[in-house]
Amino acid sequence: MTLSPDSTASLISPQIQNVLNQSTPLQLGIMASGNGSNFEAVAQAIKDGQLNAQIQVLIYNNPDAYAAVRASNWNIPAVLLNHRDYSSRQEFDRQIVQTLRQYNVDWVIMAGWMRLVTEVLIDAFTNKIINIHPSLLPSFKGSRAVEQALASGVKIAGCTVHLVSLEMDSGPILMQAAVPVLQGDTPETLHARIQVQEHRILPQAIALAAKQAL
Numbered sequence: 001m002t003l004s005p006d007s008t009a010s011l012i013s014p015q016i017q018n019v020l021n022q023s024t025p026l027q028l029g030i031m032a033s034g035n036g037s038n039f040e041a042v043a044q045a046i047k048d049g050q051l052n053a054q055i056q057v058l059i060y061n062n063p064d065a066y067a068a069v070r071a072s073n074w075n076i077p078a079v080l081l082n083h084r085d086y087s088s089r090q091e092f093d094r095q096i097v098q099t100l101r102q103y104n105v106d107w108v109i110m111a112g113w114m115r116l117v118t119e120v121l122i123d124a125f126t127n128k129i130i131n132i133h134p135s136l137l138p139s140f141k142g143s144r145a146v147e148q149a150l151a152s153g154v155k156i157a158g159c160t161v162h163l164v165s166l167e168m169d170s171g172p173i174l175m176q177a178a179v180p181v182l183q184g185d186t187p188e189t190l191h192a193r194i195q196v197q198e199h200r201i202l203p204q205a206i207a208l209a210a211k212q213a214l
């Protein structure tokens with residue numbers, strides 16, 4: 001008697017499937033536009049056994065992004081997709097989707113990706129796109145969050161990891177971490193304090209999202 005894949009699947013209890021899923025490493029595609037310290041934090045968390053995943057590819061959109069140097073140091077493929085070479089955001093995102101599929105990515109991590117993405121990418125990886133943002137959302141959305149927090153006079157700042165939806169910085173929040181804003185802080189000193197927390201919670205939030213998706 002031969003068993004078809006569907007019949008085999010039905011033989012596996014949800015509990016067993018759960019364990020199998022949890023034991024299968026997540027296949028991450030990381031998108032970055034700049035320095036790449038969050039990319040590095042995820043790679044280090046995987047190496048330290050804190051996150052059961054593998055980074056399939058880094059996609060970056062600025063030719064001089066240091067994230068690409070970090071990827072080569074970790075022997076991780078890095079693909080430059082420069083948004084300036086595409087006639088529309090949708091066409092750009094179609095190329096991103098093709099590249100992510102080419103590298104068998106199942107979870108997309110935006111780690112300092114500074115381009116708004118369209119339904120083309122969001123619908124291709126429904127509820128499987130995670131972004132890290134340097135503020136306690138919903139406060140200070142956008143590309144200048146740290147400067148806006150400092151200018152507003154808040155005494156507590158921080159970072160947020162959330163699932164990505166079409167509306168900018170508005171998807172379901174996975175994790176947040178707070179930091180004090182200190183006398184004399186500049187955007188650089190405050191951002192550096194926030195990044196320490198980013199590097200700590202991003203790997204944890206990826207694991208949490210995967211668990212919640214089971």
Ligand SMILES: Nc1nc2c(c(=O)[nH]1)N[C@@H](CN(C=O)c1ccc(C(=O)N[C@@H](CCC(=O)O)C(=O)O)cc1)CN2
Nearest residue numbers: 113114115116117131133142143165166167168169170
């Ligand atoms: N559809 C979505 N796309 C993206 C989201 C999101 O939540 N939904 N998050 C961002 C990340 N991000 C904030 O965390 C962010 C990045 C960039 C911008 C922005 O205004 N970008 C400008 C260009 C700015 C630049 O090139 O420096 C733009 O795209 O025109 C806002 C928020 C990732 N994408």
Ligand SMILES: NCC(=O)N[C@@H]1O[C@H](COP(=O)([O-])[O-])[C@@H](O)[C@H]1O
Nearest residue numbers: 034035036037038112132133134142
């Ligand atoms: N609006 C998106 C945004 O501002 N993202 C922020 O860009 C930085 C990238 O750092 P990294 O390149 O060192 O990981 C991070 O602080 C991230 O929160």
